[in-house]
Amino acid sequence: MVVVMSADATEPQIAGTVHRIEAAGVTAFVSRGSNRVVIGLVGDPLAIADLDLAGLPGVERVCAATGGLKLVSREVSPVRSVVDVGGVRIGGDEVTLIAGPCAVETADQTLRAAQMAKAAGATLLRGGAFKPRTSPYAFQGVGRSGLDILADVRSETGLPVVTEVLSESDVDIVAERADMIQIGTRNMQNFSLLRAVGASGRPVLLKRGLMATIEEWLLAAEYIAKAGNSSIVLCERGIRTFEPATRNTLDLSAIPIVQRLSHLPVIVDPSHSGGRRDLVLPLTRAAIAVGADGVIVDVHPEPELALCDGGQALGWPEMSELSTAVADLSAVMGRGRSATPRRLLAS
Amino acid sequence: MVVVMSADATEPQIAGTVHRIEAAGVTAFVSRGSNRVVIGLVGDPLAIADLDLAGLPGVERVCAATGGLKLVSREVSPVRSVVDVGGVRIGGDEVTLIAGPCAVETADQTLRAAQMAKAAGATLLRGGAFKPRTSPYAFQGVGRSGLDILADVRSETGLPVVTEVLSESDVDIVAERADMIQIGTRNMQNFSLLRAVGASGRPVLLKRGLMATIEEWLLAAEYIAKAGNSSIVLCERGIRTFEPATRNTLDLSAIPIVQRLSHLPVIVDPSHSGGRRDLVLPLTRAAIAVGADGVIVDVHPEPELALCDGGQALGWPEMSELSTAVADLSAVMGRGRSATPRRLLAS
Amino acid sequence: MVVVMSADATEPQIAGTVHRIEAAGVTAFVSRGSNRVVIGLVGDPLAIADLDLAGLPGVERVCAATGGLKLVSREVSPVRSVVDVGGVRIGGDEVTLIAGPCAVETADQTLRAAQMAKAAGATLLRGGAFKPRTSPYAFQGVGRSGLDILADVRSETGLPVVTEVLSESDVDIVAERADMIQIGTRNMQNFSLLRAVGASGRPVLLKRGLMATIEEWLLAAEYIAKAGNSSIVLCERGIRTFEPATRNTLDLSAIPIVQRLSHLPVIVDPSHSGGRRDLVLPLTRAAIAVGADGVIVDVHPEPELALCDGGQALGWPEMSELSTAVADLSAVMGRGRSATPRRLLAS
């Protein structure tokens, strides 16, 4: 971090700023230019981040330097990580396809969606038992019974399960039943929940907040990692902008940026970003081409009957087409597709 | 809600859409124009909101109508509400000033900040024991001991206390110790937490999410109200935009819009929106002039030493100036300033 | 400006960066910390702004410092300016009310709107002869004949006229007929047009681009000033955000920030920002309370018949109420209202 003093900062103001920095155990180096003083800070970058120097007298501007990442930083671990989810790998040389219904509705609907997913080459099953909804009167998911359905469908299909948790009090049961815990976009900065899933030890799928910068997203991952769990997969799912044609604007530039800053795998959700079925296929192709480690899509045996976000779910014809596209794009990127582990296929 | 069918929608597509609507127990009325069909939906607006018609074949566009508000809607309760917080009224004819430190650091710092707040005419004390921070390595607040400090300062000064809760597991203890529970901007759509504070029965200060539309904000209030608690005060605190000169962009247009849509009181936080001490006074004036029911500001006995957001905290000179401005603007708006209740003054 | 080298920058990379800076005639001072080098730049800030260092090898980040303002900067001219428009002052101790129809439609409509404006205390008449419209098929304004109408209405009422110019080829005729030339939000970075109005010598009303930062807005003013014309009034009119309840989000924080950075007067347009009649009065109050030097509002003798933006135009009842509010708020801010100059009243 660098502190730029204003042109008319007085010597006492400079000394005061340095004193404040050093009082925090941070080393300050003062650079004097012809008409301006700049102070660089060296030390624990997170103690530095806490200094709140921006409003001090004589301080014109504070520039962040490295974002304060530690455990999830690429600097810390130059090799990109592979996360193991029930035997399925995310990251590395393969592109992982995750698919399933937006919401678990019934055992039959979930099984049929999972079979479609598997037939299309998906190696992980997504499905929401607890659904975050803007209105309290909207369908909130089937709840804990949905976890049982997902567990049954996993037995049937061999696909490990990723499902969202909304409440700290559900973390234990979700961690027990699912193979991967999803933190949804609205909870990306629910720090209590991040700590709880971090402590659970289960792999975590961390969606980007629709209002979060890349830096904030990585720091949310850092919360999970600091709680003892570095099995984290990031998921870009669109940010909120002024454009009304899509529900959110998918930020594909974030993928190479994240891969440069962090060693964690990063995948893309082309279903929720656009909220439109017709965008899922082209955005999936783009996601793989930009270098994502996988995609997660909504699939439903009868999209027109879906209780939640049916407008974006793929039916079989689209899912089949997507499967081919994933294979073709993965190949041109020099990557394979992730495979269902043998022991699971045997089950 | 209105469904606009596309120009080339077929009769079976129209019939299918109607069937889907009616299957949900909603009445559909079909309007046929020269070259387009429009379907209006009448029924439980929340069942309607759940239909997810946007992706159905033949549907071009779905227009939301009233936002699905029930309990917090102005239509439901045309008279604007007054919320009682430990004997202090928010809403009605008065303008309420809430002030205190961003973070509780020590008993002495909190007491001195509270005395400054009270001297400036504040009738409620704000102060964070639990602090949501972007980085896990940043100061996270003093925790539960801060609740004790706040309770002591309340005894000393007579000012009822508002403090933030971050975790469902802390709701009970915060509800027991504080007079009003704050839901911060990052938790506005933490629906589990909304339900928990709703069930606690304590008055709630609900900050607007920094990326939340007004509609989403009111629906978050509806979550709290649906859990049995309609003592809710809304707080505009800035939204995230592209403008880098302020931390967030204070959306003062939201105040009259909220007051038109909802009966709940609405106040403004000019400290956190801008993140700049020099903006607190002019934005406070603007907030009262636009019609807000109060303001909540950061004050610190020694802003330059604050552990959190010191760059925006007011010292005594600015707090004194703000006090005068609040009085003057309240007067020109034909409103008084809220008073500390006699019984509390006696304490 | 400050250049932060990356942690692993090599000595040749640092030397190369310094060489590039010095080759541009700028002085570089190199600050070496324990694990990072920072380079401060001193010299012509605009030569500095042109360096484009961000992508050089070894450079991690470039921090802007002062924004490169010269002629319009508050540093350059600490006393805030007053702009004279046909004898009416904008800036200084008074609050100026500008009102008139969004679009000039007929002589009668324009005259009646001007009489309403004058009766409400407006001292300048606004009215568009050339209208920028999103669709080429929408009403584009009456064109040059509108300038004649405005000139006639000025003769009749004594109100100097501000009107928008859209084309470089119309600058001369607009400058000849009007007292003040408006640059609309979509043309804020139409640099050819900025230079042309700068050369015209007429006072300019420069609206903020709906997607422009404050810094970009002030640099647009700098274009006009550099072309020889410093009679510039800035106008905040809302920025584009994700919030759909208003056409744009009025950024009132921008007013004190602009006043701190620039000596130019700055006013507010509460009609176009919200696009809603019901917001004009509260936002006008807020604008004056935040410290704006004036407001500009749409008024129409029959708003429901307006050819353009009728949904936001005030009729007489609202205009009368606004007049009282402007007087009351100006008084509480210790400012008078600008008066129509005697010589014009005589006409």
Add this chain to the structure above:
Amino acid sequence: MVVVMSADATEPQIAGTVHRIEAAGVTAFVSRGSNRVVIGLVGDPLAIADLDLAGLPGVERVCAATGGLKLVSREVSPVRSVVDVGGVRIGGDEVTLIAGPCAVETADQTLRAAQMAKAAGATLLRGGAFKPRTSPYAFQGVGRSGLDILADVRSETGLPVVTEVLSESDVDIVAERADMIQIGTRNMQNFSLLRAVGASGRPVLLKRGLMATIEEWLLAAEYIAKAGNSSIVLCERGIRTFEPATRNTLDLSAIPIVQRLSHLPVIVDPSHSGGRRDLVLPLTRAAIAVGADGVIVDVHPEPELALCDGGQALGWPEMSELSTAVADLSAVMGRGRSATPRRLLAS
């Protein structure tokens, strides 16, 4: 377009709204639901767009339907267009690569950049003689002499030239010298300039405004088409969001949406959107994978010496890598790469 009347709209208000619509020559069909009236509008959609009904008494909300497109609409012309630029095709079965320096600096630099572009398979040369710059003190381009340089380099290399025009008064000379005229992002709603390039007859490259919705962008194209020129290629180049890691956020979802709404070809600029050299390659791959008809990139013989945006320009190693990626991705998409026309190669 659909007008939703408020729940408490009176019969006279409904009648008044209908009267207003019909007075504009538009047909209104009134749909009465149990508790709400909806009015559908049929007729010239642009007359409809002009109605400004949103503020009328009793009107709650107006929903746009088709965006008012005519000449550029996909409905009007279901087959996607191919635009011919000096013998090079944009659109159709091929993917077109456009490359060149951000700014023309010297004849030598431009020629060398063009040779790099051609060697990498580019079939059109980009290069700015007139540069729009935020600051008036920044390098503004070499001006008209740059047009001569570009013409010479075209003779030398056979690459047709696309260059930006900033001023109406330069349209004739640019149209005379260049093969394609670029409208930059800041001028997307400079309607006078749009009309002028429309009248010139030259093919136009229309960049999306960084603040423009897709609908506004297409309506800007409609301005050009209405002026008699339908040889228009659209170019997505990033929109302004809150994310600071990239200069703008590339909105790749816009590509399939535009292709659904309009018959015009649409390409992507991965250089200016991110403003970062390291993003150009992955975003180029993503652009082709999402279905874009081409990409336009900055290339410079010595990026570190570029006078403008050097941080994003590709040198030869990156350009070579990009060439391979364009070929591979085009192939997987079942498209070829556009070829330089034989007659030009002969030159």
